[in-house]
Amino acid sequence: MYRDILIPTDGSDASVTALDHGMEIASSMGATVHLLHVVDVATEMSAASVGDIADDLTEALDEEAKEALNQAEQMADEARVTSERAVLEGFPEDAIHQYSTDNGIGLVVVGQSEDSTLTEQLFGSTTEDVLESVTTSVLVARE
Secondary structure, three states: OOOEEEEEOOOOHHHHHHHHHHHHHHHHHOOEEEEEEEEEHHHHHHHHOOOOHHHHHHHHHHHHHHHHHHHHHHHHHHOOOOEEEEEEEEOHHHHHHHHHHHOOOOEEEEEEOOOOOHHHHHHOOHHHHHHHHOOOEEEEEEO
């Protein structure tokens, strides 16, 4: 049913839960998982206004992306699932939507944390934004 499954990851517990679910589905269907890390442009813009800290933050964000994708790729290898990895910059929901559209994704698997921050309570979570923005099926994996 699904040939290509997108699993955005940031290394959080919620994204690891999504990876578990996505790998199980991909394994049973012989699908390829697309592992995506989005460097949130809002975080970068905040750092840029601070000046010298921007270079350090950019380096830290690049390292975070590498670690999250390495962990996800290891999970795919252990599940014997074919994987592709990508890093995009932007607002997460926009990048996930664009990647999904550009790559013919049939299912997006996203994690949702049980702990919501004040920002998420006021403005909504990335998971909710993804649900509203993508045009394909979405599985929300809760911790």
